[in-house]
Amino acid sequence: MTAEEIKQIIITQILEIAPEINEGDVDPDAHIQRSLEIDSFDFLRILTALSKEIGIAVPEADYGQVDTLNHMVDYFVKHS
Amino acid sequence: MKAQWIKKEPKNFSVRPNLMDYEKEYNAFQWEDVALEFQGSPSMGLNIAHETIDRHANGPLAQKTALVWLGADGKKREFTFAKMKQESARFANVLQSLGLTKGDRVFTLTTRLPEFYIAAIGIFKNRSVLCPLFAQFGPEPILQRMKKGDAKALVTTKVIFEKKVRSLLDELPQLQTIILIDAIEDESDKIRSFNSLMALASDIYEIAPTDPEDMSLLHFTSGTTGMPKGVVHVHKAIYMHWMSGKYVLDMHPDDIYWCTADPGWVTGTSYGIIAPWLHGITNIVDEAEFDARRWYEILQNEKVTIWYTAPTAIRRLIRMELDPLKEYDLANLRLVHSVGEPLNPEAVIWGVEKLGLPIHDNWWQTETGGIMVANFASQPIQPGSMGRQLLGVEAAIVNYDRDSGVFEMAKTGDKGELAIKRGWPSMFRGYLHEDERYKKSFYNEWYLTGDLAYKDKYGYFWFIGRSDDIIKTSGHMVGPFEVESTLMEHPSVAEAGVIGKPDPVVGEVVKAFISLKTGFIPSEELRRELIGFGRQKLGVAVAPKEIEFQSNLPKTRSGKIMRRLLKAREMGLPEGDISTLEH
Numbered sequence: 176m177t178a179e180e181i182k183q184i185i186i187t188q189i190l191e192i193a194p195e196i197n198e199g200d201v202d203p204d205a206h207i208q209r210s211l212e213i214d215s216f217d218f219l220r221i222l223t224a225l226s227k228e229i230g231i232a233v234p235e236a237d238y239g240q241v242d243t244l245n246h247m248v249d250y251f252v253k254h255s
Numbered sequence: 256m257k258a259q260w261i262k263k264e265p266k267n268f269s270v271r272p273n274l275m276d277y278e279k280e281y282n283a284f285q286w287e288d289v290a291l292e293f294q295g296s297p298s299m300g301l302n303i304a305h306e307t308i309d310r311h312a313n314g315p316l317a318q319k320t321a322l323v324w325l326g327a328d329g330k331k332r333e334f335t336f337a338k339m340k341q342e343s344a345r346f347a348n349v350l351q352s353l354g355l356t357k358g359d360r361v362f363t364l365t366t367r368l369p370e371f372y373i374a375a376i377g378i379f380k381n382r383s384v385l386c387p388l389f390a391q392f393g394p395e396p397i398l399q400r401m402k403k404g405d406a407k408a409l410v411t412t413k414v415i416f417e418k419k420v421r422s423l424l425d426e427l428p429q430l431q432t433i434i435l436i437d438a439i440e441d442e443s444d445k446i447r448s449f450n451s452l453m454a455l456a457s458d459i460y461e462i463a464p465t466d467p468e469d470m471s472l473l474h475f476t477s478g479t480t481g482m483p484k485g486v487v488h489v490h491k492a493i494y495m496h497w498m499s500g501k502y503v504l505d506m507h508p509d510d511i512y513w514c515t516a517d518p519g520w521v522t523g524t525s526y527g528i529i530a531p532w533l534h535g536i537t538n539i540v541d542e543a544e545f546d547a548r549r550w551y552e553i554l555q556n557e558k559v560t561i562w563y564t565a566p567t568a569i570r571r572l573i574r575m576e577l578d579p580l581k582e583y584d585l586a587n588l589r590l591v592h593s594v595g596e597p598l599n600p601e602a603v604i605w606g607v608e609k610l611g612l613p614i615h616d617n618w619w620q621t622e623t624g625g626i627m628v629a630n631f632a633s634q635p636i637q638p639g640s641m642g643r644q645l646l647g648v649e650a651a652i653v654n655y656d657r658d659s660g661v662f663e664m665a666k667t668g669d670k671g672e673l674a675i676k677r678g679w680p681s682m683f684r685g686y687l688h689e690d691e692r693y694k695k696s697f698y699n700e701w702y703l704t705g706d707l708a709y710k711d712k713y714g715y716f717w718f719i720g721r722s723d724d725i726i727k728t729s730g731h732m733v734g735p736f737e738v739e740s741t742l743m744e745h746p747s748v749a750e751a752g753v754i755g756k757p758d759p760v761v762g763e764v765v766k767a768f769i770s771l772k773t774g775f776i777p778s779e780e781l782r783r784e785l786i787g788f789g790r791q792k793l794g795v796a797v798a799p800k801e802i803e804f805q806s807n808l809p810k811t812r813s814g815k816i817m818r819r820l821l822k823a824r825e826m827g828l829p830e831g832d833i834s835t836l837e838h
Contacts, residue, residue, distance in 0.1 A: 196788030203648065208544055212795045214391060215545045215571075216729060216761050220800075235575040239546050 181251045183245060184254060188224045192217045203244040231255060261603070261613045266634035269589055270560075272504040272633040277643065279441070284646035286680060289494045295465075301490050304343060304379035304467035307532035309462070312340035320537045323511075323557060324369045327543040332369055333633060338534070339376060342453075346377025349452045353432050355409065357463070358383040359469060359741050364388045364397065364411040364420070367542045368450060370436045374439050375518070375528055379490075380462050386473040389519025390730070393743050393794030394419045396483070401427055401473045404485050408432045410449070419794075445494045467491035468509075468516035473687060474521045476621040477734030479723040486621045492525070493533055495625030495681035495780060498693075500530035502646055503589055503617060503629045504561055513539035513553065514563040520731060521621045522594055527682070551583045558587040565595040565730045567761050569602050569614060570728030574760075579609055589727055590632055592617060595730025596762045600638035606751060616641050616644050618673075618718065620704060621732075622786070624681025627674075630717050639707075640715040649676035652710050662698050665709070671721055673708040674701040724818045726755030728763050733797055735818055741792045742767055746784060747775040752808045752816040753799065756825055767799040768821050770808050777804035811835040817819040 176184075186201055187215055193211055202210060216217055222241070226232040231254050241247040265272050274280050283539060295301040307323065317337040324332045334342070341791050355361065361378045363385065365371050371387075372822045378385045386404050388397060397419055401409070406427060411420060411437050419466045421592040429443070438448040472488040500506045504526070516522035531538040545568055554562065572579075579585060580794045591606055591614045598616040606614035617629035618641040628650055632641035635755065644650040652665040653674045665671035675682075677700045686693045696703055704737065707719040726733040735753035749772040755763030773778060782802050789798035812835060823830050 182329060187395060191783075193787070194783035195791050206327070212391065212790065213731075214795045216764070216800070217795065219571075219760065233546050236577060239548050 176178060176229065176251075176255060178248050178252050181255075182244065183249050184228050185221075185225060185247055185251075188221050188228065189213070191224065192221055201244060205244075206242050207247070208242070225251075229255070259638075261607060261636040261638065263633055263635055268632070270505075270507055271513070272505050272631070273432050273507070274505070274631050274646075275633050277631060277634050278622075281644075281646050286494060287679075289498055291537075292497055293493070299462065300465040300469075301467040301493070301817055302379060302382070302462050303471055303490050303493055303529060304347075305462050305465075305528055306375045308343060308376050311535045314418075316535045319535065321532060321539060322369065322372055322809075323539045324367075324372075324466070325539070325541045325543070325548040325553065325557075326452060332370065334372075336532075339373065340782060341374035341458035342373040343380055344458050345453050345456040346374050346741060347460040347462075348456040349378035349813065350377060350381040350408070351460075352452075352456065353431075353447075355381065355383050355408055355432075358609055359383045359407045359475060360430070361388050361408045361410065362388060362401055362404065362406045363434060363518075364384040364390055364392070364409060364415055366412075367540050368412075368436060369540075371410070371518065371539065372528065375524070379383075379462055382463060382465055382469060382655050384470050384473050385524070386520045386682065387524060387742055388475075389517060389796055390415060391796035392419075392519075393790065393792050394799055395792045396737065396794060398423045398426060399737070400455050400485070401430065402479065403482070404473055404475070404772050406430050408434065410434045410436065412436050413438055416446075418612075418832050429640055432779065456825050468684070470684070472524060474524070474833070476724065477484070477725055477732040478692075479725050479734060479738060480736055482691075482737060482740075483733075483734060484689060484692060485682045486521075487685040488624050488681065488716040489684055489686055492624045492681035493529060493699050495679060496530040496535045498647065499626040499629070499645060500534050503615075503630045503631060504530065504563060504592060504627050506531065506536055506561065508535065508562045510534075510536045511539065511558055512536050512561045512563070512770075513541075513559045515541070515545075515550075515565065515568060515791055516595075516730075521624070522563075522565075525625055543609055547572055552584075554585055554588055560587050561590045562588060563592045563594070564591055566598045567595065567729045569593060569605070570612070570760050573602060573605050580611060585610065588612065591615065592629075594619065594626070596680040596727050597641065598638070603638035603731045610798055612692060613638075618642075618706075618716065620706075622678070622702065623675060624683060625679075627675055627679075629687075637711075637715055640711070642716065643714050644716075648679050650674070650716065651676070651701070651711075652708060652716075653698075653701060653703070653816070655701075655703060662701075667712055668709055670707060670709045670719055673706045674698075674706045675704065677702060724754070726753070726763050726765055727766055728755065729761045731796060733765055738765060738767065738789070738793060738799060740817075742769065742785065742789060744792070745788050747771050747781060748785070750808050750816060752818050752821045754818050754822040754825060756801065756822075764801065765797070765799045766801040766825065768803050768805045768808055770806055773792045809833075810837045812837045
């Protein structure tokens with residue numbers, strides 16, 4: 176999977192939890208939870224869904240490394 | 256099956272607990288003795304701001320760190336008691352200059368910023384009333400609460416104001432001033448900059464005489480049938496905060512204390528602001544949301560000794576499957592408490608195994624203003640039990656049939672409603688503008704909590720569930736009626752029934768069952784639209800996380816949606832008494 180494909184999958188999952196967001200409003204360098212009103216339970220749901228889609232589970236201890244869209248893409252690329 | 260008792264050896268503790276013999280202390284305790292712990296003179300009465308900040312700033316603790324603030328971006332700021340006194344005096348002067356006075360409700364809607372803590376103390380100084388709202392509320396819950404609370408001023412940030420409040424201004428004619436924490440300059444006479452106002456204000460403020468019964472705090476809590484209730488608290492509640500700070504949280508002068516609760520909920524004010532500062536101890540505030548590694552680092556780096564947190568967070572830490580004591584130096588941590596929802600026995604035992612410390616569950620609610628039932632540092636724990644009644648508190652299990660008026664005390668071991676005998680100092684003094692609702696929450700001398708529990712032969716209480724439909728999610732109460740009302744504003748929705756769906760991490764998640772108006776057909780697209788609609792109107796803390804379409808929601812013959820039945824069906828449980836179900 177390319178970084179761009181991973182990015183699209185992540186955005187799709189974010190929009191699944193928060194469908195009111197416009198794709199263009201997702202700032203790749205902004206803190207996902209704070210900028211998009213995603214609470215920690217929603218964040219958990221996003222990462223659970225992504226582990227199924229991408230096949231890489233982010234352990235709870237690494238949640239701090241996937242705080243922005245770009246960081247999340249990097250993380251999945253690095254671990255794939 | 257119940258877990259084994261966790262025994263304690265308090266003589267071996269690094270710090271001797273303030274309460275060593277529960278029975279002896281309980282029998283000897285008198286509320287009048289607590290009055291001696293405060294400085295309030297007859298002329299000054301009793302003011303939270305004086306007892307938490309000013310009296311320490313005027314004495315040997317002046318240069319001690321009162322607040323350690325950890326920013327989400329890694330910044331760290333520290334405030335001494337002397338600095339807190341000055342800054343809160345400035346804010347009290349700001350309020351006065353804006354014409355705000357005793358009893359006026361000042362709302363806050365911010366994340367955990369230092370300015371919030373300064374404003375809170377300043378509001379108490381000015382004898383105005385602090386009404387903190389959770390920043391994750393959407394415009395609907397904000398509007399309902401500000402209207403009901405007669406909001407005269409609001410302290411918030413630019414982003415939150417633009418996103419959630421500006422569009423409501425026409426509906427809030429009483430709102431005189433909005434103070435934006437991060438605005439560089441005033442936008443208008445009404446929309447002001449916190450820093451500009453503070454720069455002009457004096458850092459000296461003399462607190463006017465404050466009656467212990469003056470209103471200090473207004474927190475909103477969810478109802479099962481109506482909109483949220485404004486729970487009125489008074490300055491005298493600090494008797495409870497002082498006592499529980501000493502005997503439950505076990506505060507000693509050198510403690511470093513971290514309460515992880517947000518001040519949008521009552522734990523974040525009673526125990527995130529008031530209790531630690533009454534005891535003159537250093538209070539940690541983390542701006543960021545839960546992050547497991549970050550939290551362990553805070554415990555380690557800030558050398559936290561007492562940690563007051565919540566089951567949702569503990570369950571997230573358990574999920575990490577790591578050995579915190581191997582990866583972090585938590586040698587300073589000596590006591591862990593939890594509140595918000597019942598702590599499962601496995602979590603208590605996890606504490607023993609992984610932190611080397613059991614987790615002490617306790618119970619209370621917005622209306623009680625302070626901890627009512629608790630596990631104590633020196634006392635044995637039965638994992639899964641919320642512990643015993645506090646000193647000066649009488650808790651009981653009662654059975655009260657609200658229809659027939661029959662009231663009786665339950666026998667030991669029998670299930671019933673948890674009730675607290677009237678008269679503890681932090682008892683709520685009213686539901687704002689709703690006297691009838693307030694009266695209904697008492698039977699004679701007993702405040703009826705709405706929680707079902709039983710008491711065992713050792714005097715320990717065990718939580719069973721709510722007696723009504725209120726949802727508990729991540730430790731917060733969500734009223735189904737408030738969610739249903741908002742969903743019904745959507746043009747497609749005919750009826751909505753909202754329940755708490757059990758969840759292993761957050762206790763319950765808000766789930767809505769929706770029937771659509773004629774002409775609308777259930778679809779994935781409409782489901783997503785409704786999820787987004789809920790999030791925009793209600794905010795992430797209240798909005799349903801799940802939506803299911805159902806063509807006929809179960810109703811009573813009088814047309815009331817049977818949430819209980821929706822929940823039983825969701826959980827695959829027996830449907831119970833459905834004699835009132837409409838067929």
